[in-house]
Amino acid sequence: MERTEEKPNGSTHTISLLVENKPGVLHRISGLFSRRGYNIASLTVGPTERSEYSRMTIVVRLGSKTVEQVVRQVQKLVPVVEVRELSAADLIERELMLVKIHTPERNHAELRALAETYEATIVDVSPDALVVEASGNAGKLDALEDRLRPFGIQEICRSGRIALERGFKTLAPPNLK
Amino acid sequence: MAKEKITGAMAVRRALEAEGVEYVFGMPGGTILPIYDAMWGCERPKQVLIRHEQVGGHAAEGFAHATGKVGVCFGTSGPGATNLVTAIADAYMDSVPLVAITGNVATSLIGSDAFQEADITGITMPITKHNWLVTDVHDLPRILKEAFYVARTGRPGPVLVDIPKDIQNTEFEFEYPESVDIPGYHPPVREEPRLKDAAVLIRGATRPIIYLGGGVRISDAHKEVSTFAELVGAPVVTTVHGKGAFPETSPQCLGMFGMHGSRYANYAVQYSDLIIALGARFDDRVTGKLSTFAPEAKIVHLDIDPAEISKLVTATVPLVGDLRRLLPQLTEEVRRAEAAHGKPDLAAWWRRIDEWRKKYPLTYQQEGQKYLLPQYVVDTLWKKTNGKAIVTTGVGEHQMFAAQWWRTSEPRQFITSGGLGTMGFCLPSAIGAQLGRPGELVIGIDGDGSFQMTLQDLATAVDLELPIKIFVLNNLFLGMVRQWQELFYERRFAQTPLTDRPDLVKLADAYGCLGLRARTPEELDQVIDQALANSKGPTIVDVRVRRQEKVFPMVPAGAPLNDMIDGGGD
Numbered sequence: 012m013e014r015t016e017e018k019p020n021g022s023t024h025t026i027s028l029l030v031e032n033k034p035g036v037l038h039r040i041s042g043l044f045s046r047r048g049y050n051i052a053s054l055t056v057g058p059t060e061r062s063e064y065s066r067m068t069i070v071v072r073l074g075s076k077t078v079e080q081v082v083r084q085v086q087k088l089v090p091v092v093e094v095r096e097l098s099a100a101d102l103i104e105r106e107l108m109l110v111k112i113h114t115p116e117r118n119h120a121e122l123r124a125l126a127e128t129y130e131a132t133i134v135d136v137s138p139d140a141l142v143v144e145a146s147g148n149a150g151k152l153d154a155l156e157d158r159l160r161p162f163g164i165q166e167i168c169r170s171g172r173i174a175l176e177r178g179f180k181t182l183a184p185p186n187l188k
Numbered sequence: 189m190a191k192e193k194i195t196g197a198m199a200v201r202r203a204l205e206a207e208g209v210e211y212v213f214g215m216p217g218g219t220i221l222p223i224y225d226a227m228w229g230c231e232r233p234k235q236v237l238i239r240h241e242q243v244g245g246h247a248a249e250g251f252a253h254a255t256g257k258v259g260v261c262f263g264t265s266g267p268g269a270t271n272l273v274t275a276i277a278d279a280y281m282d283s284v285p286l287v288a289i290t291g292n293v294a295t296s297l298i299g300s301d302a303f304q305e306a307d308i309t310g311i312t313m314p315i316t317k318h319n320w321l322v323t324d325v326h327d328l329p330r331i332l333k334e335a336f337y338v339a340r341t342g343r344p345g346p347v348l349v350d351i352p353k354d355i356q357n358t359e360f361e362f363e364y365p366e367s368v369d370i371p372g373y374h375p376p377v378r379e380e381p382r383l384k385d386a387a388v389l390i391r392g393a394t395r396p397i398i399y400l401g402g403g404v405r406i407s408d409a410h411k412e413v414s415t416f417a418e419l420v421g422a423p424v425v426t427t428v429h430g431k432g433a434f435p436e437t438s439p440q441c442l443g444m445f446g447m448h449g450s451r452y453a454n455y456a457v458q459y460s461d462l463i464i465a466l467g468a469r470f471d472d473r474v475t476g477k478l479s480t481f482a483p484e485a486k487i488v489h490l491d492i493d494p495a496e497i498s499k500l501v502t503a504t505v506p507l508v509g510d511l512r513r514l515l516p517q518l519t520e521e522v523r524r525a526e527a528a529h530g531k532p533d534l535a536a537w538w539r540r541i542d543e544w545r546k547k548y549p550l551t552y553q554q555e556g557q558k559y560l561l562p563q564y565v566v567d568t569l570w571k572k573t574n575g576k577a578i579v580t581t582g583v584g585e586h587q588m589f590a591a592q593w594w595r596t597s598e599p600r601q602f603i604t605s606g607g608l609g610t611m612g613f614c615l616p617s618a619i620g621a622q623l624g625r626p627g628e629l630v631i632g633i634d635g636d637g638s639f640q641m642t643l644q645d646l647a648t649a650v651d652l653e654l655p656i657k658i659f660v661l662n663n664l665f666l667g668m669v670r671q672w673q674e675l676f677y678e679r680r681f682a683q684t685p686l687t688d689r690p691d692l693v694k695l696a697d698a699y700g701c702l703g704l705r706a707r708t709p710e711e712l713d714q715v716i717d718q719a720l721a722n723s724k725g726p727t728i729v730d731v732r733v734r735r736q737e738k739v740f741p742m743v744p745a746g747a748p749l750n751d752m753i754d755g756g757g758d
Contacts, residue, residue: 031372042314083494
């Protein structure tokens with residue numbers, strides 16, 4: 012019989028939440044994660060199709076048993092309308108990344124070509140710096156980041172993951188569907 | 189209800205009236221003045237003036253525990269609100285329905301570090317089911333309605349409503365809503381209960397045990413539990429909050445298990461092949477070392493809170509729902525399974541249990557002792573009252589002696605701080621319990637350390653002429669900590685000896701209530717009679733007990749459940 016719940020390093024899980032758009036909700040959710048010892052890899056929050064609700068996407072690295080427990084604990088929070096772990100197979104995930112590179116102008120052409128390969132764009136150019144904007148899944152952005160590193164990365168800003176499920180399924184209580 | 193133009197403060201009164209609140213425990217202060225002013229002359233709810241907000245919170249808890257209704261307390265902003273924190277945390281751990289209403293500085297001052305400002309919604313976020321800071325008076329009726337609803341439904345718990353002073357003073361058209369609509373709060377559960385699977389396990393078990401927690405009392409399901417237990421025929425064990433869920437006087441009940449449970453109860457759990465957990469949460473104080481807990485047992489876990497299922501012990505069959513509604517369905521399934529396949533034979537299992545019970549009884553020996561034993565004191569109290577009393581306790585050795593020796597036969601008869609373990613709980617919860625059940629005998633079993641944490645509210649009990657009887661098992665130690673020091677810290681009694689102050693008899697006199705003292709069995713017999721005869725107000729009994737007496741058996745923290753110190757055994 013299984014008795015203990017180890018907290019293993021686990022793998023990456025994406026949890027999607029529909030929450031009431033009210034002051035303090037982010038605090039309630041992040042507070043629950045920290046006091047129960049669940050580390051957040053990334054958290055994004057933004058408006059949805061309805062102004063009274065926000066959608067949060069939280070990425071955690073945990074064992075799958077623990078993720079189940081996280082979801083149940085989060086569900087208990089009153090302003091959380093719906094919460095679900097999104098299955099990795101059914102996931103459309105995106106992240107936005109801005110990278111500032113200090114590099115002499117002679118490298119710019121090479122950088123442009125690299126950006127093109129990754130469907131990234133160069134959104135700001137000055138004589139010895141440029142800013143690359145890229146979006147995609149985390150793996151693609153990691154790869155681009157690695158390729159840009161030799162050029163001299165000064166700053167990186169990543170938005171954290173947003174995600175939706177494929178197909179018809181939605182994350183909303185029955186009365187909102 | 190018709191609309192009426194009133195202030196936010198008066199709206200609070202109207203809401204409390206509509207909710208049928210009987211008592212509000214609290215103390216006024218600057219930012220809650222408008223609410224107190226609105227309550228002026230109000231007979232129901234009646235205001236109870238306590239001397240410290242923590243006591244107000246615990247008294248509301250005691251009231252809630254004793255009656256099953258929502259407890260209500262008030263506090264002013266800043267320290268008034270932070271004084272409530274311990275009681276709110278206590279209610280959160282023990283799933284007690286509690287509505288705390290606090291005043292706060294005016295909305296224009298919030299965030300400015302104003303006098304007596306504290307971010308009480310921020311502070312209590314992790315220890316409430318939910319809380320609200322009211323920023324628009326028009327939200328107030330809805331929020332108060334939601335507060336009471338959230339506190340009492342599903343797995344009950346504390347909520348807090350923080351109302352800035354200007355909101356209390358604002359006039360508006362008041363109408364109390366009839367229903368609530370909270371999109372993210374739906375206590376009924378969506379999972380399909382696997383009743384058949386559970387029945388198969390129960391029918392097939394040869395060493396089953398029924399484990400009852402506080403959820404039985406909360407859902408008022410003791411009758412349903414009794415029917416189920418009678419059908420299944422398995423031994424019953426309880427947590428400290430499960431006391432009264434099943435009569436401990438019944439031979440089917442093995443009483444409390446866990447850290448200070450009897451050896452036979454712990455063995456029965458540890459060697460079972462099926463644990464049927466009803467309204468319980470596998471707290472570390474009952475499981476002992478988790479990885480070695482009942483290694484051969486499958487688990488049927490019925491609880492209203494899905495987050496408790498498989499949190500610590502993975503459930504073989506999880507059943508999420510209200511015990512009172514779901515258990516009769518499970519009983520029916522078991523009955524069907526037994527009709528089809530016959531009743532399981534538990535005779536061999538009962539023989540083993542009875543052997544343990546005979547070999548390792550819970551016992552004490554007062555005869556030949558120079559001093560009173562705390563076990564004897566509780567046992568004598570139980571015998572002299574025929575066990576017909578509501579008991580409240582503090583936290584410490586006395587609490588465990590009370591749990592072991594007060595054989596609880598009815599629900600809502602044993603009121604204690606289980607999860608948080610809050611010293612000072614006894615007197616306040618006795619006040620709340622006595623107000624909630626005025627005709628009944630309320631006995632506090634306290635310790636000298638615990639009693640001193642909230643004794644200022646003897647004044648409240650005397651004001652209200654409450655005939656509560658507090659027996660302080662006085663060993664001049666912080667006894668439970670001392671026990672750990674003796675057993676695990678090589679007898680270095682760091683900061684646990686207490687001085688013989690205050691004189692509790694004189695203290696009782698100073699507060700205007702009856703103070704008594706007992707040092708011998710004869711004196712004990714007399715003072716119990718005197719205490720029981722005193723109906724005019726509180727009685728404080730200073731019972732001098734053997735100072736070194738320890739609570740046994742004991743499962744040391746982190747040890748397997750069957751690895752107990754003392755109390756006989758292998």
